[in-house]
Amino acid sequence: MFRESFEAMTRRRLTVGFVCFCLMLLVGTAAFAQDEPSMAPEQNQGAQLFSSHCAYCHGADGRGGRAPAIATLPKVVGLSNQDLIGIVHKGEADQGMPAFPDLGDQGTKAVVQYLRTLQGVTANGPPAKLAGDPDMGRKMFFGKAQCSTCHMILGKGGFMAAELTSYARNRTASEIMQAIVNPDAELQPTSRVVSVRAKDGKSLTGVVRTEDNLNITLQTEDGRYHFLSRSNLAVVNYTDHSLMPPDYGTRLTAKELDDLVAFLIVTGRNAPAEPAPPKSRWHHDD
Amino acid sequence: MAMRTGRKSVVGFAAFVMMLTVVALQGQPAKNSTKAWVESSASGDALQQGTALGQIDVQQSELLQKTIKNNWVSYNGDYTGRRYSSLAEVTPQNVSHLAAKWVFHTRNAGVLEVTPVVVAGVMFITGSNDAYALDARTGALLWHHARGVTSGLVDDASGHINRGVAVLGTRVYMETDNAHLLCLDARSGNLIWDVAYADNTQSYGATSAPLIVKNKVLVGTSGGDDGVRGFVAAYDAQTGKEAWRFWTIPAPGEKGSETWPAGNAYLLGGGTAWMPGTYDPELNTIYWGTSNPAPDFDGSVRPGDNLYTSSLVALDPDTGKLKWYFQFNPHDLYDYDSVQTPVLVDATFKGKRRKLIVTANRNGFLYILDRTTGKYLYSKQFMKRMNWAKGIDKNGRPISNHLIPDAKGVLVCPGFAGATNWYSPSYDPQTNMFYFRSFEGCDVLMAKQEPFKPGRPYYSTGSRTPPGDVANDSYINAFDLTNLDFAWRDKQIGGRQAWAGVMTTAGGLVAFGNNANEFEMDDARTGKPLWAFKLGQPMHASPMSYAIAGKQYFAVAAGDDVFAFALP
Numbered sequence: 117m118f119r120e121s122f123e124a125m126t127r128r129r130l131t132v133g134f135v136c137f138c139l140m141l142l143v144g145t146a147a148f149a150q151d152e153p154s155m156a157p158e159q160n161q162g163a164q165l166f167s168s169h170c171a172y173c174h175g176a177d178g179r180g181g182r183a184p185a186i187a188t189l190p191k192v193v194g195l196s197n198q199d200l201i202g203i204v205h206k207g208e209a210d211q212g213m214p215a216f217p218d219l220g221d222q223g224t225k226a227v228v229q230y231l232r233t234l235q236g237v238t239a240n241g242p243p244a245k246l247a248g249d250p251d252m253g254r255k256m257f258f259g260k261a262q263c264s265t266c267h268m269i270l271g272k273g274g275f276m277a278a279e280l281t282s283y284a285r286n287r288t289a290s291e292i293m294q295a296i297v298n299p300d301a302e303l304q305p306t307s308r309v310v311s312v313r314a315k316d317g318k319s320l321t322g323v324v325r326t327e328d329n330l331n332i333t334l335q336t337e338d339g340r341y342h343f344l345s346r347s348n349l350a351v352v353n354y355t356d357h358s359l360m361p362p363d364y365g366t367r368l369t370a371k372e373l374d375d376l377v378a379f380l381i382v383t384g385r386n387a388p389a390e391p392a393p394p395k396s397r398w399h400h401d402d
Numbered sequence: 403m404a405m406r407t408g409r410k411s412v413v414g415f416a417a418f419v420m421m422l423t424v425v426a427l428q429g430q431p432a433k434n435s436t437k438a439w440v441e442s443s444a445s446g447d448a449l450q451q452g453t454a455l456g457q458i459d460v461q462q463s464e465l466l467q468k469t470i471k472n473n474w475v476s477y478n479g480d481y482t483g484r485r486y487s488s489l490a491e492v493t494p495q496n497v498s499h500l501a502a503k504w505v506f507h508t509r510n511a512g513v514l515e516v517t518p519v520v521v522a523g524v525m526f527i528t529g530s531n532d533a534y535a536l537d538a539r540t541g542a543l544l545w546h547h548a549r550g551v552t553s554g555l556v557d558d559a560s561g562h563i564n565r566g567v568a569v570l571g572t573r574v575y576m577e578t579d580n581a582h583l584l585c586l587d588a589r590s591g592n593l594i595w596d597v598a599y600a601d602n603t604q605s606y607g608a609t610s611a612p613l614i615v616k617n618k619v620l621v622g623t624s625g626g627d628d629g630v631r632g633f634v635a636a637y638d639a640q641t642g643k644e645a646w647r648f649w650t651i652p653a654p655g656e657k658g659s660e661t662w663p664a665g666n667a668y669l670l671g672g673g674t675a676w677m678p679g680t681y682d683p684e685l686n687t688i689y690w691g692t693s694n695p696a697p698d699f700d701g702s703v704r705p706g707d708n709l710y711t712s713s714l715v716a717l718d719p720d721t722g723k724l725k726w727y728f729q730f731n732p733h734d735l736y737d738y739d740s741v742q743t744p745v746l747v748d749a750t751f752k753g754k755r756r757k758l759i760v761t762a763n764r765n766g767f768l769y770i771l772d773r774t775t776g777k778y779l780y781s782k783q784f785m786k787r788m789n790w791a792k793g794i795d796k797n798g799r800p801i802s803n804h805l806i807p808d809a810k811g812v813l814v815c816p817g818f819a820g821a822t823n824w825y826s827p828s829y830d831p832q833t834n835m836f837y838f839r840s841f842e843g844c845d846v847l848m849a850k851q852e853p854f855k856p857g858r859p860y861y862s863t864g865s866r867t868p869p870g871d872v873a874n875d876s877y878i879n880a881f882d883l884t885n886l887d888f889a890w891r892d893k894q895i896g897g898r899q900a901w902a903g904v905m906t907t908a909g910g911l912v913a914f915g916n917n918a919n920e921f922e923m924d925d926a927r928t929g930k931p932l933w934a935f936k937l938g939q940p941m942h943a944s945p946m947s948y949a950i951a952g953k954q955y956f957a958v959a960a961g962d963d964v965f966a967f968a969l970p
Binding site: 163197271273275276279281325326327328331333334338339340341342343389 | 454458523540553585590593594
């Protein structure tokens, strides 16, 4: 196979380098901004130490780069605090992980606690005890609660709503519960149900997938995209809700809701590790 | 912003008033009632090829279409690989009015090598490991499946190149840089399954677009210069289960293995299938090109013809069994991959109607083969500066000049970029001409024996530009199958080289990326340049055409953008 011209490669590296730099900034800012308000002093210390000692290799969000994605790899998430503290303190020479004895007991503990927040695990992990039964939750998701009519998990389910395999990874149980019982509190623009009426009187209701000042595209439950020109529409009604039923809080029992949340949390924990986001495209050393 | 908010509030108010009407009309609350819509004429919906606009559900009949109309359903548009669109709205007479309609910026790709696929007004493209669905009329994003790139890959895979998707039913399929086959829901971009079909820690990667044949998804890999054994593999489109795998290099004891030395050279020998193949449903045969053998420039460690590298293999799509092969470059020493699209042409050849394959090879010769038997029928040298061969013998085997790369280096024409390459050719049944881009570049190729090191390229040294070599010429060529000669050859002006393919239309146009970073349209009969649009960045991609509501569009990728064009 032919290698690309040097010029093209150089250009790509520069572009990619710049994009990566911006991405890192964004990711870094987002990760810290998210955790800042509720952060205890030792967590703050942990964030700083993570940034100065770990982020260079593991990424500012712990999702990998030069070294593994310790925020998402199930085998790392599954380690005990004591294991993690040991690894930070002594390193893993055969894995290329250096030892950080200079962090001291307090610093090491803070870094591990911060890593737990990146993993979406309760600060004093191991993984939080689940209120519900994940197996019952799975049955609920694909059965009575009909979540899978619209949501997909690990390739099973519908297409109208968000894919949820790793949804719970960075969310607490109470956040997930809120999203189920109060789904429109944080309505995503591309989940909003919109009804339109054309000038000729015909009407259509769907989820708005993309829009601008001239056009609006609705997707109906059969999967079809409807590409509409605003100039042909008499009415465009933006509802304040998605397709998600608003009544799960009453439709399901507290136990069933806990089961659903437990299922989502366990699914997120076991989700396949995502490949690292595009950070470095350095290549062609031949 | 203020104006926009204001306008929305007005709309919102009006909508509130009208909502009651809508609710009344539908007889139920708007919430959770999307099934209760009435078909809207506002969308300009029109049935096209049995598929409603915006409704993605690709049937076999559509993949088997004999002519490319509104939809461009695969990398090459149809199974013949001829990239000829039957759309005829744009003609030599009106092409001067062709104008840009939209640009889509992918943000994360280096240089796109994708050919867009369009179904029912929805365009699917890939850039690196990401897939996108766009409104093909406006370029607006409908969904984006984001997936990080893989680190630690070798050679071409490490460039995260991707050439696009395949579609079947409500599903979209793509390969990833680390040789996974992804199945996505075409209506959401949701991942349905993900199958690793080669080991990226063993120098495999992927850059191609998959090809759907019946109920299977066919894939290949990159890594042919890096010490892998090539293959074409088929996966069940529903389940992702492997159906068959054809190794392009026979194992010891199998037929063809006598063309390799004893030992493990065959495991490192290349022959990867890094471009989509073509398919003849009547003959129930797929045609796939393979890459050069490895190590590229040192043949001393792999004496023999090295089957089936630098070859075309004809396979049974149900079983993966070999029907016939034709090797363009036995024991190649010059990086002459033979993955250029093997175009299926039904035409009169020397007075007899035949099922042919026409292909221009990287080695500088154009070939015509009988695609039923694989029999060699004809060849024509198209590279003017060629020095590696004197010609082709009656069996189709090159008469080599025995230029052997050594430590000092030897001048070889064409060089390792090839006299043509993976960028698309096209066959226009109206003109009976075969169109392709060619390049007159030479290289000094050097070789020295080097041990294979896992995870490293396996070229066994490399190349340099010949001293004092002038700028090399490129041509867009029109080869007339009626009289077996060139109808025209247009020398390209304005830049060193381009990596952009060619397509043709029933409107009488040949469209291609020219050397000046422009998308250009010429008169297909004469080659007269009629229109060009400066894209401002290099094209490493091949163009396509589609239609929505009777309007013909062209699309091509340049840099990390996709551009679409239509008449006003």
